[in-house]
Amino acid sequence: MTGAGYVRTDQIKEAVVGHELDVLNAIGIGWHGGRGHIDCPYLDHGGKDDWRWDTGKARAFCTCIGQRPDEGGSHSIFDVVLVREGVDFEAAKIRFAEIIGRAHLIEEGGSGPRGQMQDAVCLLSAPVEDRDDTLPLKYLAALPLGIDPAAAPTPRMCAVGSKGVAGSNEGVEA
Structure with a gap:
């Protein structure tokens, strides 16, 4: 992170609820819902018809999830951004605030x-x-x-x- 700002984790986790599809769209994942699958949007995988977003669970599922170190069987919206965009958690929080129109959550002048x-x-x-x-x-x-x-x-x-x-x-x- 460059020190351009900081977003409190508890605030952004609460704010992003219900906006997951907006985030997916903003980072270039063309998820349109339903029970189907799309090609995996992760650059280190790209598997055909492997990836899906479960709106009810607010989790992503793919055959590649669980193959990276320290990873469970599904991804939260935060995990999706981390893997898709290759950013760290602090940068992802700022990205979320910008995407969902909550830039006021970004505290200027540092990272904490x-x-x-x-x-x-x-x-x-x-x-x-x-x-x-x-x-x-x-x-x-x-x-x-x-x-x-x-x-x-x-x-x-x-x-x-x-x-x-x-x-x-x-x-x-x-």
């Missing part, structure tokens, strides 16, 4: 809370005003271990406490 990008590199280099590097140890200490933060095992990997990440302070005593 207060503009903080949510990739590993950006999270590990949070701005000084948003950092609290004691949070990872406090979190580990607050786990069922029930130990003092000073006695918490120190992670071997790089760990940064970011006050800007939702939920990073939940259940952690300051």
Whole structure:
């Protein structure tokens, strides 16, 4: 993602319900309903008469689904866009907002809370005003271990406490 904006997952998942056919049409999948099948629209498959959209279940079915890593037996509308357009989830959320006329859901200035990008590199280099590097140890200490933060095992990997990440302070005593 380029940092052009961010859409909250819960908001776009709710907003897209009932607009799946609009999304399919907008990304070039000529699904016209019914019980038939069309040629698979995925570039890595393209099987003849293999693909169908089930409106009632809001799921896509094809012989190729389940062949890619970390994939179940059917695709949500989000999965369809990810595979069809080769974009990541963050970019897909923006695409959905634009397609269904909900551009107001796109928050400008970044990819998350207060503009903080949510990739590993950006999270590990949070701005000084948003950092609290004691949070990872406090979190580990607050786990069922029930130990003092000073006695918490120190992670071997790089760990940064970011006050800007939702939920990073939940259940952690300051």
